[in-house]
Amino acid sequence: MTTHSIRLYQQPASEYAPALIAFFNFDNYFQNNDSDIKNYPLWNTDSLAQLKAQSGAELLIGITDSADLARQAVTTKPDVVDAVIQCDADDFDALLALFEIALVRGEMRGHLFDVRALMQSGLQFLFIQAQVKGKQQPQRAIQASHKVVRRLAKQGVAPSQVTEYLLVMESAPRWRLEELSLVTQIVEQDLSERVNYIYCTNSDRTHSAEKNHRFWIGAVYAIKPSDQR
Incomplete structure (x- = not known):
């Protein structure tokens, strides 16, 4: 291949x-x-x-x-x-970008073996994304993390239903370890049970990204039925 x-x-x-x-x-x-x-x-x-x-x-x-x-x-x-x-129809491109960062161009990529195991788990999957613009790097990471958490609840998904997830972060002009730590802490605290996860990150150093100073999170959640313990 x-x-x-x-x-x-x-x-x-x-x-x-x-x-x-x-x-x-x-x-x-x-x-x-x-x-x-x-x-x-x-x-x-x-x-x-x-x-x-x-x-x-x-x-x-x-x-x-x-x-x-x-x-x-x-x-x-x-x-x-x-x-x-x-995935919302308007977010199809963002979903493809998530997998591209996770497996192809991300600075911290996932392993195909792990992503394949997640996708072949036989569960229902949901994609959610959130973006925050601004130069305050810790704050924008916190805001984006909370948005992802809230949107999961708006889809009617309880934290206990999430069994695994693939989470990708892209920061402009570059991502920092502090942001990764904040995101993982917020997202993991929201889930009531310990779950398997894959984290990937990337820096967007394009000219427009330098001006926008954005922080983006995309997540694919594996969900078990609400009546399944």
Whole structure:
């Protein structure tokens, strides 16, 4: 495997460019392989298997903005799909950026083995992001951490439902160890049980980033059903 790209494939095609992680819109998955919709091609089990094989992807991940669909996908997704992540439609690009930082360009990256184990755990997944701008580095990290925690609760997810998570931080113009320590402390304190996690970080040193002085957090949570102890 020589490619290091993270790609979102829009619709079935005759050929697929290589990728490390392949994403597709799970809303466009049609379970009947005999589907004959000409004007709006949908994914089916065969085309998804072809996508994973031709792209050489280590993981094939569906994205949906529907909580119900993400929950149902735990048992209804085809075996060739490793996971389905609930993500707001406006955040699809941010989700891809999270995996790119975590596995490709981050200064502190995760291991593919660990990310694969997380994505193949057979649980429901939820992506949440938060961003704060400002030059006060400790304060912006604290604010972004609390935003991520609050948005998890707004999705109706209790801390006890989170079993694992992948959390990525990107700071401009550069991240500091102090920020990493603050984020991990705040996020871990919110979870009522000890869970497995993967932390990754990156510095954004582009010209625009220098002017914006932003701090971004993205997290993919693995969630067990609320009635499961």
